[in-house]
Amino acid sequence: xxxxxxxxxxxxxxxxxxxxxxxxxxxxxxxxxxxxxxxxxxxxxxxxxxxxxxxxxxxxxxxxxxxxxxxxxxxxxxxxxxxxxxxxxxxxxxxxxxxxxxxxxxxxxxxxxxxxxxxxxxxxxxxxxxxxxxxxxxxxxxxxxxxxxxxxxxxxxxxxxxxxxxxxxxxxxxxxxxxxxxxxxxxxxxxxxxxxxxxxxxxxxxxxxxxxxxxxxxxxxxxxxxxxxxxxxxxxxxxxxxxxxxxxxxxxxxxxxxxxxxxxxxxxxxxxxxxxxxxxxxxxxxxxxxxxxxxxxxxxxxxxxxxxxxxxxxxxxxxxxxx
Amino acid sequence: xxxxxxxxxxxxxxxxxxxxxxxxxxxxxxxxxxxxxxxxxxxxxxxxxxxxxxxxxxxxxxxxxxxxxxxxxxxxxxxxxxxxxxxxxxxxxxxxxxxxxxxxxxxxxxxxxxxxxxxxxxxxxxxxxxxxxxxxxxxxxxxxxxxxxxxxxxxxxxxxxxxxxxxxxxxxxxxxxxxxxxxxxxxxx
Numbered sequence: 001x002x003x004x005x006x007x008x009x010x011x012x013x014x015x016x017x018x019x020x021x022x023x024x025x026x027x028x029x030x031x032x033x034x035x036x037x038x039x040x041x042x043x044x045x046x047x048x049x050x051x052x053x054x055x056x057x058x059x060x061x062x063x064x065x066x067x068x069x070x071x072x073x074x075x076x077x078x079x080x081x082x083x084x085x086x087x088x089x090x091x092x093x094x095x096x097x098x099x100x101x102x103x104x105x106x107x108x109x110x111x112x113x114x115x116x117x118x119x120x121x122x123x124x125x126x127x128x129x130x131x132x133x134x135x136x137x138x139x140x141x142x143x144x145x146x147x148x149x150x151x152x153x154x155x156x157x158x159x160x161x162x163x164x165x166x167x168x169x170x171x172x173x174x175x176x177x178x179x180x181x182x183x184x185x186x187x188x189x190x191x192x193x194x195x196x197x198x199x200x201x202x203x204x205x206x207x208x209x210x211x212x213x214x215x216x217x218x219x220x221x222x223x224x225x226x227x228x229x230x231x232x233x234x235x236x237x238x239x240x241x242x243x244x245x246x247x248x249x250x251x252x253x254x255x256x257x258x259x260x261x262x263x264x265x266x267x268x269x270x271x272x273x274x275x276x277x278x279x280x281x282x283x284x285x286x287x288x289x290x291x292x293x294x295x296x297x298x299x300x301x302x303x304x305x306x307x308x309x310x311x312x313x314x315x316x317x318x319x320x321x322x323x
Numbered sequence: 324x325x326x327x328x329x330x331x332x333x334x335x336x337x338x339x340x341x342x343x344x345x346x347x348x349x350x351x352x353x354x355x356x357x358x359x360x361x362x363x364x365x366x367x368x369x370x371x372x373x374x375x376x377x378x379x380x381x382x383x384x385x386x387x388x389x390x391x392x393x394x395x396x397x398x399x400x401x402x403x404x405x406x407x408x409x410x411x412x413x414x415x416x417x418x419x420x421x422x423x424x425x426x427x428x429x430x431x432x433x434x435x436x437x438x439x440x441x442x443x444x445x446x447x448x449x450x451x452x453x454x455x456x457x458x459x460x461x462x463x464x465x466x467x468x469x470x471x472x473x474x475x476x477x478x479x480x481x482x483x484x485x486x487x488x489x490x491x492x493x494x495x496x497x498x499x500x501x502x503x504x505x506x507x508x509x510x511x512x
Contacts, residue, residue: 188359188380235357
């Protein structure tokens with residue numbers, strides 16, 4: 001039976017060094033490390049995320065004994081921000097079902113942080129500084145989601161005509177024809193194009209930040225007041241890898257509740273199980289989340305980039321198949 | 324035939340695409356942190372041999388292909404069909420020219436070949452990696468050339484033509500790599 005680790009010892013030393021430099025980065029900025037729970041009474045409603053769950057031996061206040069392994073510490077960290085109004089960061093294991101691959105392990109390490117009084121721009125700057133200080137990366141380059149589409153496809157992802165034009169272009173791509181002809185969901189169409197045609201055009205050796213995602217893909221970001229078609233969500237790509245996702249955070253409890261309900265409506269359409277919305281997060285928002293921005297960054301991927309690793313198994317002590 | 328979900332995709336899985344049985348060569352999952360996941364899949368069409376790339380929406384199902392691989396030994400050719408035999412059941416399987424394709428020139432009686440059958444009918448014949456064949460025609464080489472530099476064409480008993488070292492003579496048996504069509508060595512009789 002093979003019992004040897006996946007990562008080499010020298011890689012584990014690099015991993016330890018990267019933990020150290022990330023912690024130094026936040027210490028220099030007066031951001032406090034926290035470690036919130038992995039097991040929660042609530043999972044995520046997000047249609048594209050799947051919680052793993054386990055059963056506790058006793059009934060819980062939620063009325064069941066199911067505990068969900070967190071896909072990110074976001075909800076818990078926001079409750080801390082709402083309660084204590086402090087800048088915080090966390091380096092923690094998170095778990096997502098169904099994800100195994102070159103850049104995926106179901107259990108992985110996420111670096112997530114929240115900055116009070118920051119908007120998306122200020123946080124993008126800080127992500128750029130983090131990449132520079134920990135990996136020697138050049139300054140981040142920003143482009144809006146709309147710009148990406150206009151430059152690559154000459155079509156506008158924010159208008160119905162543009163989306164239809166994009167769908168028609170996709171129909172002529174042999175690899176996609178089969179199901180693209182039947183696809184009616186605009187977000188799905190845009191996401192395919194983004195993954196298959198836009199991401200590959202990104203300059204690899206300069207961190208790329210895509211900003212202003214369509215509101216349908218806002219997730220937990222607030223809507224842009226100057227253009228309600230887009231949300232203040234950003235994604236960072238570096239060396240061909242999706243590295244981070246951040247928001248100028250939505251603080252409106254009513255809007256947040258509505259988005260959770262929308263997710264569940266999509267889940268019904270997709271024949272996925274509905275997920276109860278985290279009531280404690282909603283209560284925290286009702287009591288008041290300060291104006292803040294937050295971002296989650298894949299720590300293992302950061303180490304892959306820094307070390308030149310080609311597969312996530314090179315940077316993890318033990319991957320799922322060896323766990 | 325059963326359907327397979329994209330989460331069951333892996334190298335070697337046989338699925339139907341464009342009305343043709345296909346074998347998955349590579350399956351890469353593309354999963355953005357937020358948003359729709361895809362499977363970027365490289366597949367080989369088993370009849371045409373073409374390799375194509377397809378992108379599937381994760382969670383979709385695809386029809387499986389009723390394809391099996393059998394190790395059968397080659398018997399003979401009657402002008403229309405090439406006959407292969409299952410050494411355990413002694414059942415004979417005829418394969419037509421379309422299924423045999425380029426493998427024809429490497430078929431040696433008794434050699435065990437890999438046949439792919441779709442709905443019970445052979446669609447492809449893969450010869451062993453190495454076969455031994457007699458040289459039936461080649462120019463007499465220069466005496467004393469043993470280094471094997473340059474080489475010359477030689478016709479083998481099946482009609483296949485391969486480049487051999489100058490010292491190889493008519494009547495000798497040589498070992499050939501069927502994947503590259505290259506000479507490997509002489510075989511002592």
